[in-house]
Amino acid sequence: MLTYVLNSQDLADVRFAVSPVAEMVLSLRALKDPGRFPLQLGWVRAVQPQVAALDWSVLRWLVNDTMGSPDFLTPRPTSPLTQLSDELEVIANVKTDTFERQLAAVNGEVPQDLTIDKVVQTLSQYWDAVMAPYWGRMRTLLSADISYRGHVVTQQGTGAMLNGLGPAITYADGLLEVDRVAEQSRTEHVDGRGLVLQPTLFGPHAVIPFDPGAEPLLGYPPRGQAHLWSVVEPPSRHDLAQLIGTPRAHILALLTHPRTTTDLASELKVTPSAVSQHLQLLRRTGLVEPQRTGKQVLYRPTELAVLLTGETVD
Structure with missing residues (x-):
């Protein structure tokens, strides 16, 4: 469990964002273990013809067996309008020591010959092959969820909104508790750093930073996923x-x-x-x-x- 401690100012500063690169990285979870993502099976089935051609010599290092990923792959987004190209540029500029330390923390080792440039290139190819054709549909659902949460804030307050994010997420008296996300419990103070709430299709319960002490970020499951893939292909x-x-x-x-x-x-x-x-x-x-x-x-x-x-x- 992760517990975020929020003071009154932290509650006022809660922000929403959408991250194309986070959705891309987290989607590797569904390809690796589809049974854990029943609501996304429509997408998994649709992209199967392209999956074998992907560079798994790189992709295999980006998500481990417990569904953890290095934090440098999911930089904290700044707005609901974040662009993929901007996020890939952030990843491309990650320092080498951060790159190696976080890969080792997630995988237990740093793979030979794996570079930041190779990761960015592989992610770009992955996006074009299995994300870009469906991103319009995904982004529409994520943006609609943010609009809904904003309406809840204006009508019922931030506390009610936080308590409605999902079964694994509860809020009371300044404590935001996130269950089913980590083997070892930890408590972190937001302390004016700003909490970013990020709807994600590939939670499935919640998503938090891998590194303790990272900038406060919480991924949560958006509403409306059950019918997202009822029609896989867009209209002609x-x-x-x-x-x-x-x-x-x-x-x-x-x-x-x-x-x-x-x-x-x-x-x-x-x-x-x-x-x-x-x-x-x-x-x-x-x-x-x-x-x-x-x-x-x-x-x-x-x-x-x-x-x-x-x-x-x-």
């Missing part, structure tokens, strides 16, 4: 066009990166006013969101749109 573009109309489906398909109304109009060979009308409808239905850069307004797809299209967004 034809299906989407039937749902929202061909012009608007075409606009979403073009939004692989933020674009202006004028840019889209030029691409589609229509007037900016016609594109603007479609964008306003897509915005009202929660499928695109604007972001201002200087005098320009750029449009990008929302989490819901990513889920519907199955596209990745820069």
